[in-house]
Amino acid sequence: MAARPSRAIPRVGDEVLIVHLGVREPATIVAVEGVSVHVQAADGTTTIFDLSPSTAHFVRRGDPYWGVRLQL
Secondary structure, eight states: OOOOOSSOOOOTTOEEEEEETTEEEEEEEEEEETTEEEEEETTSOEEEEEEOTTTOSEEETTSOTTSSEEEO
């Protein structure tokens, strides 16, 4: 029997939340490239999130590890 992943694996089409300072904005995953996830918000803007090696959270590209996060 194969082991199940210990965390959610991002997949294209999944509904996610963009979280910044207590505000949660719904979005949809439109592409997954290695440790990067591209999401499209309700207003049509696309943002890239990278998996932070220090926190294991997806953080908006260019932000520090405590920046805008993606909640799967």
